[in-house]
Amino acid sequence: MRELTSRGYNADRDAVTLLADEPDPARAVEHVVEHAPADVLTISAAQVREALDARDDTEETATEGDRSDRPGPSATPSSESAESDESASPTAESANSATESASATTNSESSISTGRETTRTGEQDSGSAPETKGVGGGDGAAPGGSDGVADAMDADSIGAFERAVDETLHEVSIANDITGQSTGTGEYGDFVSVFRDRYDRLSSKLRGRVNHRPTNALESMGGGSEAAIVGMVNDIRSTASGHWLIELEDTNGVFPALVMKDRDIAAHVDELLMDEVIAVEGSLAQDGGILFVDSMHFPDVPRTYKPNTADRHVQAALISDVHVGSQEFADYAWESFARWLHTEEAEHVEYLLIAGDMVEGVGVYPEQDEELDIVDIYEQYEAFAEKLKQVPGDMEIVMIPGNHDAVRLAEPQPAFDEELRDIMSAHDARITGNPSTVTVEGVNVLMYHGVSIDEVIAEHPSESVSYDAPHRAMEQLLKKRHVAPQYGGRLRVAPEEKDYLVIDDVPDVFHTGHVHKLGVGTYNNVRLVNSGCWQEQTAFQKSVNIDPDVATAPILDLDTLDVTVRKFEN
Template sequence: MPLSTPARIVSELASRGYNAEREAVTKLADAPDPERALDRAVETMPDDALKLTAGHVEAVLDRAESRADATAGSQRAAEQENGETATRDPSVSTGTDSGVSPDAGGDVPHETKGSRDVDLSKRAIEVANDMTGNSTGTGEYSDFVSVFRDRYEKLASKLRGRVNHRPTDAIENMAGGSEAALIGMVSDIRSTASGHWLVELEDTNGTFPCLVMKDRPIADLVQQLLLDEVIAVDGTLADDSGILFVDSLHFPDVPRTHSPSTADRHVQAALISDVHVGSQEFMADAWHRFTDWLHTAEAEHVEYLLIAGDMVEGVGIYPDQDEELDIIDIYEQYEQFSEYLKEVPGDMEIRMIPGNHDAVRLAEPQPGFDEELRDIMTAHDATVHSNPALVTVEGVTVLMYHGVSLDEVIAELPDEEASYDDPHKAMYQLLKKRHVAPQYGGHTRLAPEDRDYLVIEEVPDVFHTGHVHKLGWGKYHNVLALNSGCWQAQTDFQKSVNIDPDAGFAPILDLDTLDMTVRKFA
């Protein structure tokens, strides 16, 4: 099998007893004849060397190029001496000299280099909340108790300044008619025979029932509640102290006074998601137009590319998916995605997170790729963080979350609060709850870790999601919420569930102003 991908080159080197630097593997993969280049590199390695370096590979390739040039020069000199002119078969399509051998692999893009006037020293990027390599959950009952306790404590701390909170066991011992306030996790929501709302809240000491009267203005807020989110209520105890009549209800929420940070220079980031390479409906032409545009002067300030999951179509994600696949092997899907990524300017900083179609666990938080996939995904040294992750780009904090929980939010809440047509409004709800996937036991799979990585502890400046294949954006308490659409045309499965995707869009964010321009390439 041809050594056309970094993963195969690494495997071949390992079979010969060698390791290699990542840059060395990349140089071999980009060589006109990777197999020949690898053979020459191994043959000329010092006897005591066990690791192939980028410098050694580069020297081997330079020598090969010099020999080729010398051979070509000798042939031209001989032709001129004999009064002959070299001839080649013209291109069938144009009648002109193609200059490319049919076996040269010209349809596979080489990794593009940094051709723009970019000052890399001005870049700054930090990542927080990345749990890749730090998974501790074993699935034991105690793990779930720990993660929910951590969720409660983190979100309760954001609510204690708004109410005079008392634990449930203390409220049970208060006199009837007393004013009381409680911070708890929503364990049950049901309507009474009279149409009022009974919300049961749980803290670390127990549970307590809270009644929201149907004629109170806050009754509409009950319809925005999800199980397992943390809220605060205050009101008055019934005469027998057995229930709390709620006067006000509070979410952890983003402060209305939030002031977003901005970059100190004019620099831009492209925010995309749901590429779905491997699907028959992957829009390769739109992708080519997008990457071609990135090489133009108009895109000279686009220095970052943030991808919010589903780089590939995956395998076995939904019924009869195999009938809609263009590439049926998951590793070959990533190899092809890496080839498409090579079209992006090499001086761009690329950060990604996985989604539910990617080859990682489905339960959230999702870790970044394992070593085998990282070896495949070497183009431009793109980095894959966990889902979710907090990526700070030149001072601008971007919360990247793929967005599986948006399905649940849209299904549970009223249409005016959350819908597929306006996916950013569903994102507003997650910001209000300060948690990217509050409800446990539903459509969204959650994994217990040593802490709850899904809590939105730090208020982001930008909240970037994908998953629902719809384009929508807006600001919630000065936080820019963006769902960036997709690069996949409508599949038969999407038709069956009435999903009409917004495909081929690339939102471009000005990091110095947080203004956004959406470009269409489909």
């Protein structure tokens, strides 16, 4: 799979399995890549079969034609022929060229296929430097892992390497933490305050792009006048003719805007969520009572955004959804991950960022008690603390809570209380609220557990925004500059004096979890990482058709924002 990604291709799971089952997988990969259609980025199983069948039909001729410029014997697989194939593979320069040729889409896409240490890494944002390197099996695989991966994480190998981390170089700061700042009582006035704050902050990002007029001023303008509104989406409905009527609310009132069904911007209406802030431009009807929309704008991330990077080569492991206490907790995979952190291959991994759901919790969903290995919530955190002790002591750990953790469900969520902090004190981890912006050696990482991703996937009309591609939903949240725009659906929101869920400053990295699916991408140069989980499929997940990506650890290079996804065998 790494050979395919180095040439700029994705592949589905069945295609990878076919290639891996070949007597000489490296040669098979070369042949498939040579015969791949020019416009294809994802290799399918059918294309693999077609290419290999064509190879078999012309094998003798093809072999004779290759011998003159390929060192070593090529008739039968052997250690010598394997070396020959490796020496004949494309150079780093040509591999980079192939990867760049696959980068001509607006946003990047990456997801894990958990069959045999494989991955599908996808198209990079055309304007972005970060690269997804794909799954690294290597020393990260568990002992006895598939594909001939050597066990390099036994006690001898750990003892043979001693980490040398200069902890004085560590720099971590935290912003936008609700912990200790919560003042909301749930009264009506609190909700008014939080939505007014949301409107004020997001509308300020739009007013410079349109000639905005308050809603009450539009009523006095003449029919046919050019006008613009910056407002919060109050209602969306279709007319009898199939057009879209959007009610936009500002601090002065509500005004209707009509989007004609045959306009290009009509597609954007399907993406709208209630309570998000947008701007529209158009012309007033003759009676002045409605705005006919010609264009629509979102707060969004500027396409020209340039992310920050660290001044040295240092890495952070981005994980989430550990779920200690569940019968399905991937204990052996976690131990494999922890052992890998002690190896030379992980010597630059100096930070561990955990995006919520440390434990399975209690009473989170119906009949959960039947799936618990540890039924006491405090004992779950004690068991999690033991897992943290396996992580190298020189690593900086930052944690936020999730919806399974023992904090309030309503977002923003404050960090763990003192009793739970004491239980998890072994590593002196930095514990902050959900969401929070964590700045690590100059790189701003927006950490959000991700409950609103459920809402975005449910509401979005495109199949590309799905649980198999959670980073596509994350793109929508960045576009709206709010981690949980819609109130009153699947997500509980706590009213505060300010809206802690607004994305004021563009992050360099957006890190989420919750959906138990791996997704890595780039949106307008912001790195997107949804990090999978450490829990095998539960009966509840099976009932709602969730097939989790288990034991995946995206490793972020803070100096380049490249991501390498490590897969650990269970």
